Amino acid sequence: MNSDSSFMQNKHIILQNWNDENVLITDILTNVITLLNFNDSTVKNQIIQVLKNHDGSTTPSDKWFDVLKTLAILSVKNNVIFSQAQIYDLLTIFSKIADEKKKEVVNTVTFNVYKDIMENHYKFEENLKLIYPVIIVNLMHIIKYSKDIDGNPVNLFSINNYYQKSKSNIEQELQKIRSYEFQDKKFEGNNNETIKLLGLLTGRNETDLLPLYSSLQESDQKKIIDLCSNYQKIEDYGKLIETEKFSDVIENEIGRKLSDSQLQHAANSIKKTKKYIENVLDGGFLPKGKHGINHVKHNIEYGFQLMGIMKSKRRKSEIKSD
Numbered sequence: 001m002n003s004d005s006s007f008m009q010n011k012h013i014i015l016q017n018w019n020d021e022n023v024l025i026t027d028i029l030t031n032v033i034t035l036l037n038f039n040d041s042t043v044k045n046q047i048i049q050v051l052k053n054h055d056g057s058t059t060p061s062d063k064w065f066d067v068l069k070t071l072a073i074l075s076v077k078n079n080v081i082f083s084q085a086q087i088y089d090l091l092t093i094f095s096k097i098a099d100e101k102k103k104e105v106v107n108t109v110t111f112n113v114y115k116d117i118m119e120n121h122y123k124f125e126e127n128l129k130l131i132y133p134v135i136i137v138n139l140m141h142i143i144k145y146s147k148d149i150d151g152n153p154v155n156l157f158s159i160n161n162y163y164q165k166s167k168s169n170i171e172q173e174l175q176k177i178r179s180y181e182f183q184d185k186k187f188e189g190n191n192n193e194t195i196k197l198l199g200l201l202t203g204r205n206e207t208d209l210l211p212l213y214s215s216l217q218e219s220d221q222k223k224i225i226d227l228c229s230n231y232q233k234i235e236d237y238g239k240l241i242e243t244e245k246f247s248d249v250i251e252n253e254i255g256r257k258l259s260d261s262q263l264q265h266a267a268n269s270i271k272k273t274k275k276y277i278e279n280v281l282d283g284g285f286l287p288k289g290k291h292g293i294n295h296v297k298h299n300i301e302y303g304f305q306l307m308g309i310m311k312s313k314r315r316k317s318e319i320k321s322d
Helices: 003-016 025-036 041-051 060-077 084-097 100-123 126-145 156-168 170-178 191-202 206-214 218-229 231-240 245-254 260-271 273-282 295-306
Strands: none
Touching: 003 025, 003 084, 025 041, 025 060, 025 084, 025 231, 041 060, 041 231, 060 084, 060 126, 060 170, 084 100, 084 126, 100 126, 100 156, 126 156, 126 170, 156 170, 191 206, 191 218, 191 231, 191 273, 206 273, 218 231, 218 273, 218 295, 231 245, 231 260, 245 260, 260 273, 260 295, 273 295
């Protein structure tokens, strides 16, 4: 099987299994990026930051909608224009994850948009091409929730007028999208998502992890949540540790240069993620000295703080030798 056939088969499998009840938001993001052949790393990293606070309490369809909406909006904010093929793929995804009871209207809207793109895409001005994914997201959002992504109620029978108005008011739509602010969904309150991600990070059984996590002090729970909400980033950084890209990606993400010593701390923390979590859960970091600080734990946390993966109570952290 050649690479193209393998890629198409993979996309088919993803769409077949889109409605897995236990799917993580990070997995859906990976699937969407694969389906759309989306390669912009800046947008991808911003999506991860937005979705890290996802509460996980929604249905698979809701999760897919959240990911697609976030991707479309952040693409506009970063001036990333979808290709014609990517717009087709976006429509295909929406048609697949739509409510079965609304398949008829979805199919009608999808067909009309497909036809419009096929006949007129080459004539679209650049800013219309830029906002087009958000236009599609809004159409599907209206069908699913009876309102657009800004929360404005839209009658289903007016959806074609909404579509045409969005296409004609390009600059107004562009300004509205660029000013869009994502709501914080408070990942912190969702133990189920935390435990699932802890299972991925440690390889342990979720049933065993729950009582260990629940018994932690609030300060340690917050640190665990920081790591879990940055699961995808930890995975990505882990693949780059032995490459020159490691420092470039981190420094681009945090917006500043790091010293060689700081980069070493960061790399060490990524490598020790599993060990850190297990020691926190198992009470392995015993307090030492008159201040009750375990310096191994402290140094690993410092590395995470340098990368913005873990929040720091203080602006500066004192590092002592292990």
